[in-house]
Amino acid sequence: MQIDKEQFKKDLAEQIQKDYSQSIDTVSTGEIYQSLAKTIRYYISGDWIKCKDKVRDNLEKQVYYFSMEFMIGRLLKETLLKTGMLEDVTDVLKDFGFKLEDILESEREPGLGNGGLGRLAACFMDSCACLGIPGNGNGIRYNYGMFEQRFSDGNQVEWPDDWLRNKNPWEIRKENRKEVVKFGGTVRMDANLKPIHEGYEIIHAVPYDMPIIGNDDKTINTLRLWSAELILEDSELNSVEYSKLEAKKIEIQKITNVLYPDDSTDEGKLLRLKQEYFFVSAGLQSIMKDFKKLKLSISEFPNKVAVHINDTHPALCIPELIRILLDEEHLEWEEAIEITRATMSYTNHTIMQEALEKWPAHFLKNLLPRIYMILEELDRRFNDKYSSSLTEEQLRNTSIIRDGYVRMANLSVIMSHSTNGVAKLHTDLLKTEVMKDLNFLFPDRFNNKTNGISYRRWIESCNPTLSSLIDETIGKEWRKNPLELAKLNDYKDDSTMLDKIERVKNINKENFSDYMKQRYDFDIDPKSIYDVQIKRFHEYKRQFLNALHILYLYHKILREPDYKMQPVTFIFGGKAASSYYRAKKVIKFINSLAYHINTDPRVKGRIKIYLIPNYNVSLAERIIPATNISEQISTATKEASGTSNMKFMLNGAITLATLDGANIEIKDQVGDDNIMIFGLNKEEVLDYQSNHNYNASDIYQNDQDIKMVVDSLVNGFLPKLGYDGIDLYDSLLKENDRYYVLKDFHSYKEASAKLRCMYKDRKKWNKMSIINTANAGIFSSDETIKRYAKEIWNVNGDF
Numbered sequence: 001m002q003i004d005k006e007q008f009k010k011d012l013a014e015q016i017q018k019d020y021s022q023s024i025d026t027v028s029t030g031e032i033y034q035s036l037a038k039t040i041r042y043y044i045s046g047d048w049i050k051c052k053d054k055v056r057d058n059l060e061k062q063v064y065y066f067s068m069e070f071m072i073g074r075l076l077k078e079t080l081l082k083t084g085m086l087e088d089v090t091d092v093l094k095d096f097g098f099k100l101e102d103i104l105e106s107e108r109e110p111g112l113g114n115g116g117l118g119r120l121a122a123c124f125m126d127s128c129a130c131l132g133i134p135g136n137g138n139g140i141r142y143n144y145g146m147f148e149q150r151f152s153d154g155n156q157v158e159w160p161d162d163w164l165r166n167k168n169p170w171e172i173r174k175e176n177r178k179e180v181v182k183f184g185g186t187v188r189m190d191a192n193l194k195p196i197h198e199g200y201e202i203i204h205a206v207p208y209d210m211p212i213i214g215n216d217d218k219t220i221n222t223l224r225l226w227s228a229e230l231i232l233e234d235s236e237l238n239s240v241e242y243s244k245l246e247a248k249k250i251e252i253q254k255i256t257n258v259l260y261p262d263d264s265t266d267e268g269k270l271l272r273l274k275q276e277y278f279f280v281s282a283g284l285q286s287i288m289k290d291f292k293k294l295k296l297s298i299s300e301f302p303n304k305v306a307v308h309i310n311d312t313h314p315a316l317c318i319p320e321l322i323r324i325l326l327d328e329e330h331l332e333w334e335e336a337i338e339i340t341r342a343t344m345s346y347t348n349h350t351i352m353q354e355a356l357e358k359w360p361a362h363f364l365k366n367l368l369p370r371i372y373m374i375l376e377e378l379d380r381r382f383n384d385k386y387s388s389s390l391t392e393e394q395l396r397n398t399s400i401i402r403d404g405y406v407r408m409a410n411l412s413v414i415m416s417h418s419t420n421g422v423a424k425l426h427t428d429l430l431k432t433e434v435m436k437d438l439n440f441l442f443p444d445r446f447n448n449k450t451n452g453i454s455y456r457r458w459i460e461s462c463n464p465t466l467s468s469l470i471d472e473t474i475g476k477e478w479r480k481n482p483l484e485l486a487k488l489n490d491y492k493d494d495s496t497m498l499d500k501i502e503r504v505k506n507i508n509k510e511n512f513s514d515y516m517k518q519r520y521d522f523d524i525d526p527k528s529i530y531d532v533q534i535k536r537f538h539e540y541k542r543q544f545l546n547a548l549h550i551l552y553l554y555h556k557i558l559r560e561p562d563y564k565m566q567p568v569t570f571i572f573g574g575k576a577a578s579s580y581y582r583a584k585k586v587i588k589f590i591n592s593l594a595y596h597i598n599t600d601p602r603v604k605g606r607i608k609i610y611l612i613p614n615y616n617v618s619l620a621e622r623i624i625p626a627t628n629i630s631e632q633i634s635t636a637t638k639e640a641s642g643t644s645n646m647k648f649m650l651n652g653a654i655t656l657a658t659l660d661g662a663n664i665e666i667k668d669q670v671g672d673d674n675i676m677i678f679g680l681n682k683e684e685v686l687d688y689q690s691n692h693n694y695n696a697s698d699i700y701q702n703d704q705d706i707k708m709v710v711d712s713l714v715n716g717f718l719p720k721l722g723y724d725g726i727d728l729y730d731s732l733l734k735e736n737d738r739y740y741v742l743k744d745f746h747s748y749k750e751a752s753a754k755l756r757c758m759y760k761d762r763k764k765w766n767k768m769s770i771i772n773t774a775n776a777g778i779f780s781s782d783e784t785i786k787r788y789a790k791e792i793w794n795v796n797g798d799f
């Protein structure tokens with residue numbers, strides 16, 4: 001977008017005056033950020049309106065991506081880059097005496113997501129907009145993010161993540177588009193067998209819209225987030241007591257107050273179920289309203305609307321759409337089912353049994369009586385249709401309601417036209433293990449869509465030094481078509497280029513080290529290898545294995561004071577869910593290790609270890625460009641895909657990995673020599689699981705190194721860890737090491753040593769690095785989204 005700098009200056013100053021009644025030289029960077037974002041939003045609003053009009057007037061099919069999380073990260077820089085306003089706005093700010101960097105830093109990161117699933121949703125929204133696909137997000141406007149992570153005495157402490165404190169300048173509240181969501185009550189049938197829902201509680205859902213901007217001024221889509229609010233008509237206001245009103249307001253706001261309420265209690269679980277239905281119902285009602293404005297026959301609905309269910313959290317989309325079609329549009333069951341199935345598609349993100357959502361039937365019956373009736377009917381129809389062709393066991397595995405639980409994954413597969421996994425191995429496991437009976441019934445519905453990442457954020461924006469070097473070397477076309485990165489393969493033996501690659505990495509490492517010093521007072525030596533594991537804390541992701549190995553290196557250094565090794569800085573980042581006891585113990589273990597190792601003069605800087613508090617998208621943007629080794633060490637079969645593995649690869653880090661998730665596809669791209677693989681593979685893990693022939697105690701008893709390391713968890717070797725090592729010790733020996741940490745320990749140790757050794761030959765290392773970047777094009781989320789658009793949603797775009 002071309003802007004007139006002088007006009008923009010005026011507009012910004014005016015906005016500041018409106019917002020704060022102050023002149024620009026008296027406001028803080030945070031205040032400038034707010035007014036700047038609003039000014040930009042105003043500048044793009046014309047294009048936003050045009051896009052909506054175009055889609056409506058041309059009767060284009062739209063995608064609605066329903067997700068509990070949209071981990072969109074900071075928006076200002078990305079918006080400036082995509083609109084082409086970066087340089088001009090930098091100049092304008094300079095003229096006012098401000099540095100863009102400072103303004104960017106003052107943006108609070110939206111607390112709308114936590115893990116890979118939420119970040120994937122954000123990358124997908126970005127790709128839809130950049131590919132000209134009418135694709136909208138539908139989610140929840142949480143008042144608070146999951147939590148802000150701090151450490152106290154090495155323990156994770158959860159503080160409120162008050163991300164909306166200074167307001168969100170990108171959003172627009174649209175009270176006139178509010179919807180009514182109904183909870184509780186009873187349902188009876190009238191004389192014509194039509195359901196009458198009575199005695200329910202009404203909650204208003206108010207949408208807040210944010211623009212999702214494509215590049216080159218192409219498309220602006222909408223991310224619609226719903227907020228639960230108390231809205232009373234004037235007449236009602238006079239009839240309610242003020243004190244009761246306040247209490248009611250708080251009660252209602254609870255629904256969208258926080259991302260991932262603690263669900264270790266029934267109350268927490270119920271709140272989560274309420275959240276799920278709340279945004280699903282509001283979203284579908286508003287979609288239906290927009291569709292009806294088109295004045296088409298209802299049978300056209302799936303030709304104009306695709307609803308995507310991001311994991312099962314929004315699976316209530318299915319009975320909710322059926323409810324609308326039956327009760328409000330008065331269709332017959334068969335047609336309602338047909339339309340719903342043709343509209344819905346579902347992505348599965350995990351095969352971990354405990355993460356496959358099941359709701360106690362009585363929860364649904366009480367909270368959503370009409371929805372529960374619909375689920376019962378769907379289950380009855382399924383059983384009627386398939387009971388003769390399936391064995392009792394198959395029927396038990398596939399039905400929607402069983403043993404007092406509603407199984408959301410089964411519902412999603414049975415009632416959608418497409419189910420996809422997020423990496424080849426994951427899809428394969430869905431088809432052959434976790435959902436094999438559903439795959440037997442509906443083989444055509446299952447398909448793979450390996451995850452992807454947005455190149456705008458994960459290289460162009462976060463790694464400008466590498467991006468410019470790539471421009472210089474192969475031209476700029478790769479920014480539009482990431483597959484062009486393959487041209488870098490021609491430079492893998494060019495020693496000038498390899499030196500440049502090293503220089504870029506070193507600059508990024510120095511910048512990162514400076515930032516860590518300034519922000520956390522960490523002392524990171526830029527000459528050391530940066531070995532990084534950043535992701536949610538979970539047992540299957542095995543941060544524990546990484547930490548045990550560091551403990552082993554510590555012992556080795558103490559035993560062999562002259563042990564020579566390439567200095568390494570081990571960096572961790574990630575949150576543990578507040579009720580996940582064991583993951584929190586791993587955090588305590590890492591922080592204790594860090595305390596002892598980083599303060600022990602005998603270590604002489606050979607190893608250092610840091611766990612960065614409150615890991616988020618903005619931190620990832622700083623860490624990834626500086627990383628040498630990317631740790632992707634989940635137990636084989638457990639990580640559905642991973643996406644940080646792709647971000648690291650793109651930025652030239654070498655992956656240290658198990659054969660799990662998308663690591664396998666990364667290996668296929670770069671070849672065996674440019675990735676370091678270790679550990680059990682899928683077949684071996686499945687064999688242990690089915691034959692129950694794994695014995696962790698045996699390994700512990702017969703291996704001196706392992707025994708030494710495991711004993712140090714409980715024998716006082718790490719005084720800071722105190723009694724907190726007992727649970728981790730028990731996880732290995734009493735619980736027989738569910739994630740095969742001890743089994744994989746030695747191959748991990750050796751792989752890690754080999755990599756550190758390879759780092760000495762910098763030419764070879766830089767060659768590996770360039771090969772990784774060159775072959776990362778296939779993991780662009782643009783490529784992934786093109787496949788979703790063609791093979792699942794059947795929508796058009798400019799590609």
Ligand code: GFP
Nearest residue numbers: 115116117349639640641642643
């Ligand atoms: C989940 C899976 C990951 C996968 C992402 C996106 O991430 O393997 O890459 O979804 O599909 F576990 P988390 O939300 O659990 O981090």
